[in-house]
Amino acid sequence: MTHYQIPLETGWGPETRALDVAENIDLTGKLVVVTGGGSGLGLETTKVLSSIGANVIVATRDVDRARTAVADIPRVEVFELDLLDPDSIDRFATELMGSGRAVSVLILNAGVMATPLFRDREGNEGQFATNHLGHFRLAVRLWPAMVAAKQSRIVVLSSRGHMIPGFDLQDLSFSSRTYDKWVAYGQAKTANALFAVAADRRGKNRGIRAYSVHPGSIVGPLARHLSAEEIASFNALDADGNPIIDPASDRKNFAQGAATTVWCATSPLLASLGGVYCENCNIASLEDENSFGVRPYAIDIETSELLWAESLRLTRLNDV
Structure with a gap:
């Protein structure tokens, strides 16, 4: 189990916006890759990181939509990437690696939620294949580009969904x-x-630190597979059908939801820390089943190593 899952004194909280935590941060000349960076939380993340000087690559399935969304954002490039397709990931990684550019921040933001059962071409369950295996493959393939940056960070979007029981390495x-x-x-x-x-x-030991993030409960593209009745059951919408924004109860807008991602990507407070689960622009506390924070099994070192080994087997990749 990690020894560093201890909240810091950050001065931020649930209502903090991504622009707030980015103030006084300078990423001029740094390359950031954001999966799913053309909509929702990813788009907000792209906007904010560009505003502090970063060059941003948006990696997405829907290239045309993303190009329209980022048309007015400076220093943004859009590339095709389908996390469910290993060939697509390899093409993207090969092109980026071939350019010789170092990657300072890799933000693994794209994903799906609560879908009907589907599988990738290898038979892996679709949510696991998209949210984890696709991002795992991308990170391993881009590893040398992150080492080349000397100091780089990986930020992956988890969620309080990790509290749902049922993680089974055997199935x-x-x-x-x-x-x-x-x-x-x-x-x-x-x-x-x-x-x-x-x-x-x-x-x-090679200058790469990694963080997982709970962005908050946000009504956005991730909820596209939910029925109106399911969304209503979460008490996420007001009487007019608009999202309820109440950061104190974890109901956030995109600006607030992207804040922890940007904080993990840029905060000097994390310069010597990594491998932690973060929320509300802070390292989350280690909590039991009756509280928020992070469950011990989601940051357990032994389980993480077993999952890493299984992910290498499933993707047929060599370790970094």
């Missing part, structure tokens, strides 16, 4: 279990948090 693809879309989502988000632990262990 990640629901071959033996009955599929449940929420259990599958919780398993994928747990995998995201565990990924950050194992990635940080491998990277810290």
Whole structure:
């Protein structure tokens, strides 16, 4: 288990916006890669990091939509990337690596939530394949470009969905279990948090630190697979159908939701820390099943190493 899951004195909180934490940060000349950076939280992240000088690559399935969304944002490039397709990931990584550019920040933001059962071409369950395996493959393929940056960070979006029980290393693809879309989502988000632990262990001596993030409960593109009744059951909308914004109860807008991602990507307070799960622009506390924060199993070192080994096997990649 990590020894660093202890909140800091950051001065920030649930209502903090991404622009707030970016103030006085300068990323001029730094290259940032954001998966899913053309909509929702990813787009807000792209806007803010560009505003402090970063060159941003938006990696997305919907290239045309993303290009329209970022048309007025300086220093942004859009590339095609389908996290469910290993060939697409390899093409993207090969092109970027071939350019000789160092990657200072890799933000693994894209994802799906609570979908009907689908599988990738290898038979892996779709939420796990998209949210974890695709990002795992991307990070491993771009590892040399992050080492080349001398000091770089990986930020992966987990969520409080990791609190949903059901992470099963012996049945990640629901071959033996009955599929449940929420259990599958919780398993994928747990995998995201565990990924950050194992990635940080491998990277810290080479200048790479990794963090997982809970952005908050936000009504956005991630909810596209939910019915109106399901969304209503979360008490996420007001009487007029508009999202309820109440950061104190974790209901955030995109500016607030992107804040922890930007904080993990840029904060000097994290210069010597990594492998931690963060929320509300801080390292989250280690909590039991009756509290928020992060569950111990989502940052457990032994489990993270077992998942890393299984991810290497499933992707047929060599370790970094």
